[in-house]
Amino acid sequence: MIWRYGLFALVLLLGVAAGVRDSVDGWIARTELPSVLAETSVEVRDRHGALLRVFPVEDGRMRMGVRVGDVDPDFLAMLIAYEDKRFYTHKGVDPLALVRAGMQALWHGEVVSGGSTLTMQVARLMENSGTGRWRGKLRQMRMALAMERRHSKDEILALYLVHAPYGGALEGVRAASLAWFGKEPRRLTQAEAALLVALPQAPEARRPDRNSRAAAKARARVLARVDAPDVVLNAPMPQAMRPFPRLAAHLSDHLRAETPAARRFDLTLDASVQRAMRALARRAVAGQAAGVWAAIVVAEHGSGAVRASVAAPWYQGRNAGFVDMTRATRSPGSTLKPLIYGLAFDQGLAHPDTVISDTPVAFGRYAPQNFDGQFRGDVTVRDALQMSLNIPPVRLTHALGPAHLMEALRRSGAEAQVPGGVPGLAVALGGVGLSLNDLVQIYGGLARGGTAQPLRWMREGALPELASAMSSAAAWQVGHILAGIAPPAGQGAQVGRIAYKTGTSYGHRDAWAIGFDGAHVIGVWLGRPDGTPVPGAFGGDLAAPVLFEAFGKLGVPLTRLPAPPPETLILSNAALPLPLQRFRTRDAAFRGQIDAPVVRFPPDGAVLRQGRDGVVMKLQSGRLPLTVLVDGAPYLTGLRRREVLLSVALSGFTQVKVIDASGRAATVAFQID
Incomplete structure (x- = not known):
């Protein structure tokens, strides 16, 4: 041959x-x-041309x-x-x-x-x-x-x-x-x-x-x-093949499925930030209960450009790693409360220093409860949001109308899903389906003065702004309140530098933390992709520390939050216009408080000697049934008479509040000698 x-x-x-x-x-x-x-x-590249996926x-x-x-x-x-x-x-x-x-x-x-x-x-x-x-x-x-x-x-x-x-x-x-x-x-x-x-x-x-x-x-x-x-x-010889990069694998799969003919995708992601966030997600789930997963999204709220999108700590092959948890629909828990308060500020229903009642209330069959089962009585709107109380935002949603909240979500670009298709008051506390991307976009709108910029992953072309969800003054007030929430333990140096909110969905299925500084908005989710509960999981405990660590991994210093717009009303409660000093629904404002409950006895500030059977309280007016709180804790509910014996062992200073079926209240404080 x-x-x-x-x-x-x-x-x-x-x-x-x-x-x-x-x-x-x-x-x-x-x-x-x-x-x-x-x-x-097909190649996927970051904003600097570095390979993310091949x-x-x-x-x-x-x-x-x-x-x-x-x-x-x-x-x-x-x-x-x-x-x-x-x-x-x-x-x-x-x-x-x-x-x-x-x-x-x-x-x-x-x-x-x-x-x-x-x-x-x-x-x-x-x-x-x-x-x-x-x-x-x-x-x-x-x-x-x-x-x-x-x-x-x-x-x-x-x-x-x-x-x-x-x-x-x-x-x-x-x-x-x-x-x-x-x-x-x-x-x-x-x-x-x-x-x-x-x-x-x-x-x-x-x-x-x-x-x-x-x-x-x-x-x-x-x-x-x-x-x-x-x-x-004599130069050394390579000992093994290096694996090809597989950063942002879920996002790459999604984009390729959307545009199968494309041969290259140039993304807004930053490979170094993406790598840091993936490592952070893996650390966040280490030591957690079996099946707990994490997802993180980082975006520049000025342009909507996403710098990192971690849909799962690992990609396929491990539990539910094939599920893209940045796009999965979940209950947002308390994370929609800032949006509710911002809408209420815009509608003239409340101001950060407006007093609002955190007391038992029922709207038909729906009777919201605070997470810990306690009631705080009269609180400012600022404190209600920072403490993430449930009853005040439901009162505001009732006044606004759930449809108004859903319209604000739509204007923010969120693809909200409501069970049954008809929104009720439960949407205020997470009774609506949203994704992590949705929430990052909503909070990006708060950071941008009320107008969201759609999230974008492709480098070419900026997307148009969405419709304004609220005024810049209302958005600033919400952000200012959120910046006052105490950071997680060990993050004391960041007080006032990051505006953030946590959330926990019903049954401890989802733990959230969403926050922003002057340049970036970051969203963190932890939970099980299959939706099963994670007992004891709270957004403040699980997700908030990850959020603050994520800001520290951006590779740039935190950017200062913006100053208030000129039209922002910054006044104490006493200096507010009378209608804003205490929250009242619009119909209550027109009816006045003629039928509000009144405590005829004991008088406010009285010093009493407790009788053998307790203290008799005599009431007047108010729509039945009544609820009685003693030192903030429920004592009687469903009361249909106007005289009640307080038979608890009372001593020292005691505060009693009576709330009628319309949510109007009367409070007296007295001392037992």
């Missing part, structure tokens, strides 16, 4: 020399070439697009010097190389050098044909001659750079450089370039992770051709 190879080369050359040019030209012209438009890996092509192969200008010039020079030194002068077949290879084969009795040009190698790679049999070699020469007529030298070289095999599933110099050296092939050392020149001739036999000695010998032959110094010959 070897003598045939040499004889074939000689006959071909003699035939050409004998004047069969016209026949050869026709033979070449009739050559059918395979398509050069091979599929290359998708394999058919059969799981990594074949990445590359241009000649993207590759180190020294590598190209070394490749041509070693493989095909007359590449830029021959027409696809190098007669001198073929004669040399044939004569060497005849003399040594074995193939010493192949005689194939780079163009012939490209022809073989494009057809995926073998290298040894003379019929295949003839086909490669015919294709090489045809390719040289139809493509430029740089186009042929680029095809080699894309298709050359480098071991395992690697095809092309970019995939090889990333897998073996962890970097793009723009800048390669001499040793790295030499290994990449040597590998394609025997990609499996010379794999450095499996046969380091064979790889080193092949590399040495290439380096000898370019007279490299000895220190390069």
Whole structure:
């Protein structure tokens, strides 16, 4: 077989020399070439051009697009010097190389050098044909001659750079450089370039992770051709293939499913921030109950550009890691309360220093309770939001109308889902489905003065602003209140620098923390993707520390929160207009307080001696049934008479509040001697 190879080369050359040019030209012209438009890996890149994700092509192969200008010039020079030194002068077949290879084969009795040009190698790679049999070699020469007529030298070289095999599933110099050296092939050392020149001739036999000695010998032959110094010959060999990056894997899957024809996605994400947030999510679930997962979204609220999107601590293969928890619909718990208060400020129903009642109340069959089952009586709106009380925001939602809250969610760009389709007062406390992305966008709107900027993941083109959900003054007041919430333990230095709110959904299924400074908004979710409860999980305990740590991982200092807009009403309760000093529903304002309950006995401030059976309280007016609180705790509910015996053991200073069915109240304080 070897003598045939040499004889074939000689006959071909003699035939050409004998004047069969016209026949050869026709033979070449009739050559059918395979398509050069091979599929290359879909790439996902961050805002700086760094790779976030690479998708394999058919059969799981990594074949990445590359241009000649993207590759180190020294590598190209070394490749041509070693493989095909007359590449830029021959027409696809190098007669001198073929004669040399044939004569060497005849003399040594074995193939010493192949005689194939780079163009012939490209022809073989494009057809995926073998290298040894003379019929295949003839086909490669015919294709090489045809390719040289139809493509430029740089186009042929680029095809080699894309298709050359480098071991395992690697095809092309970019995939090889990333897998073996962890970097793009723009800048390669001499040793790295030499290994990449040597590998394609025997990609499996010379794999450095499996046969380091064979790889080193092949590399040495290439380096000898370019007279490299000895220190390069002794350069360390890569010991293993590096995994291709798989950052923002869930987001990449989503974008690719939306636009399957796209070959590259340039995102707003920052690879370093994405990597830091993924590591943070993994630390957050370490030591938690089985199946607890975390998700984190970081965005610039000025532009809506997302800097990090961690949908799960791990991607597939572990529990429910395939679920994208940035898009999953969950109950937001208390995280909608800031939106409710902002709407109430805009509607003139309340002000941060308005007094509102945190007392038992029923709206038909719906009787909201605070998380701890306690009541605080009269509190300011500011304190009600900072303590995350439940009854005040439900009172405000009743006054606003649940539909008004849903419309504000729509204007904020949230895709809210209401069970049954008809919103009720329960939406105030989390009775609506929202995603982590929704909540980040809503809080981004608060940070931007009431107008949200849609979240965007693609670099090209900014999205238009959404409709305003509230005025800039109302948004600032809400943010100012949230900035006054005490940070988690160990974060005392951040007091007043991050406006944030936590939330816990019904049954401890979701723990939330959403916050913003002057530049970024971050959302954190912890829970189980399947929605099963996590007993004892609270947003303040689980999610808030992760939120503050996330701000510390951004790589930039916290940005100052904005100053109040000029129109903001900043007054104490006593200086407020009378209608804003105490919250009253609009109908109550028109009716006045003529029918409000009155405590006829004991008088306010009295000093009493407790009788044998207790203290008798006499009441007047008020809509039945009545509720009686003693020192903030429920004493009697459903009371339908206007005289009651307080038979509890009372001593010292005691406060008693009576609330009627309309939510109106009367309070007296007395002392037991």
